[in-house]
Amino acid sequence: MEYTYYLFYNSGSGGNRGQQFLQLDQKELSFNIKDSHCRVKFYNICDSKSREVGLQQIMKQKQENIHVVMAGGDGSIMWIVELLLQHQVSIHSCIIIPFPFGTGNDFANTLGWGTTVPNDVIGMDSIVLKGFVEEWMEGVESYFDVWDVDIRLQQGGYISEIKRNENGVGEMKLQLKDQRYYKQMINYFSIGVDARIGFGFDKNRTSNQCCNKCVYCWEGFKKMFLKTPKVNQSIENIHNLNDDDLLESGLIQKSKDEIVVPGNPVNLLCLNINSYAGGLKNIWLNAQQNQVKSYSNIPSVSDGLLEILSFNSILGLGSERLIPGQATRLSQSKGPLKLNFKQNELLRTYFQIDGQYFSITNPSSVLIRSCQSLPQGKIRVLINKKGLLK
Incomplete structure (x- = not known):
């Protein structure tokens, strides 16, 4: 089975910790996890050229489950949703995954993804990021009111x-x-x-x-x-x-x-x-x-x-x-x-x-x-059930 995660990062979030993704901007990392091949593609939402490349990639996808990771604070979540709507992407084909880089991160916390991430979210040989990808693979989707x-x-x-x-x-x-x-x-x-x-x-x-x-x-x-x-x-x-x-x-x-x-x-x-x-x-x-x-x-x-x-x-x-x-x-x-x-x-x-x-x-x-601009006023999100039990 193959998974692709489009990771948009806010380079100014989390005390600028999002800047560690700059070295991977418009590139991808691949992981083999539990008989599945996973790819993570990186785009800077603060850079118009970088985010446009990512959005164009999403627009070309035909599958019903497109995983969109947003590395930033709570405010970045609706930023990526609004961009997807502006590009006429079917919003209910996208599953939004929060990566908590902000100060409060209540959105991520209520979905079980916690309120913070390590200072180094990539790690030696990308081992830290691989751990997050494993959690995303095990997540359960849900609708979310806006x-x-x-x-x-x-x-x-x-x-x-x-x-x-x-x-x-x-x-x-x-x-x-x-x-x-x-x-x-x-x-x-x-x-x-x-x-x-x-x-x-x-x-x-x-x-x-x-x-x-x-x-x-x-x-x-x-x-x-x-x-x-x-x-x-x-x-x-x-x-x-x-x-x-x-x-x-x-x-x-x-x-x-x-x-x-x-x-x-x-x-x-x-x-x-x-x-x-x-x-x-x-x-x-x-x-x-x-x-x-x-x-x-x-x-x-x-x-x-x-x-x-x-x-x-x-x-x-x-x-x-x-x-x-x-x-x-x-x-x-x-x-x-x-x-x-x-x-x-x-x-x-x-x-x-x-x-x-x-x-x-x-x-x-x-x-x-x-929300009047979303079907049924909802988006699709990914829940970390293990995180909800902590």
């Missing part, structure tokens, strides 16, 4: 993110059309203090993965002493909708199933996966169980559901890893899900999508629904 996040701003509103260049690090306003920002989500969306912690982290992140975890903890400690708008100070209401409730303009025609947010929590979290903030697992399973709309007690990456939760304090958010059960269940949603913000007053808060952090001034609404 969501659209559509954010609208009030007049004069804007969104900023942290950008780095030769002049240093600073906030930069996004250039938006019609006061709207759109992004696809595979892991989670949140708004509140956790996103503010991440925003500060982006300002001070280093090229060392271990140091970055320390930076993140320090930012969390600092935010305990700064005032961030709580959920009920920024959000007017939250509704589960039916697709029939949405006009072409995206406005609500009639409200369905308002989600009640008890107390005054410091954040609102919409989970698509069972891993958050770099490996924090089972938040939904361990959360306090209020009388909320629930379809399933055991979440799945392919169930077409979002788990919606909140944390009442920064301390609770920070201690979830050591003392599970700090979160509060609010609802499960098949989408569309709409958050309406308070109007007619200046509001600056923070949000994140899949570990990418933003500040937002004068938001109007957030609409989250199943």
Whole structure:
């Protein structure tokens, strides 16, 4: 039997550890494993010429199972998916395999591939990489939900993110059309203090993965002493909708199933996966169980559901890893899900999508629904069942 793996690597991920693949760019390695012949082909997703060579190779394939490995962080996953769609590759003929090179790697972690890789992922005589190929061969495929996040701003509103260049690090306003920002989500969306912690982290992140975890903890400690708008100070209401409730303009025609947010929590979290903030697992399973709309007690990456939760304090958010059960269940949603913000007053808060952090001034609404550009709103992925048992 023969296996071919198209490995796209983000040369800037994992403290630039992805650069070790540069020596293999547009080349291939072959392995004989368990009576099978395996080939791994390497392409730099950050280099337009290299990635185009790889994408053209994939476009020529006729088989139903094309293995696409993405060596990078969580953000790189949708990058390769979007490139495949742009090249009109049948997305359900591709099986996406995450190779965790980023800082959090929650996508890879929830599929059993862990949150990190060795400093040398190739090894002497490629022995380390061969071990990963053996794991890929034993993986089990699954579908995976993808969501659209559509954010609208009030007049004069804007969104900023942290950008780095030769002049240093600073906030930069996004250039938006019609006061709207759109992004696809595979892991989670949140708004509140956790996103503010991440925003500060982006300002001070280093090229060392271990140091970055320390930076993140320090930012969390600092935010305990700064005032961030709580959920009920920024959000007017939250509704589960039916697709029939949405006009072409995206406005609500009639409200369905308002989600009640008890107390005054410091954040609102919409989970698509069972891993958050770099490996924090089972938040939904361990959360306090209020009388909320629930379809399933055991979440799945392919169930077409979002788990919606909140944390009442920064301390609770920070201690979830050591003392599970700090979160509060609010609802499960098949989408569309709409958050309406308070109007007619200046509001600056923070949000994140899949570990990418933003500040937002004068938001109007957030609409989250199943990805419209993917068949059934899903991609195919490979799961490492052995990794899930660890």
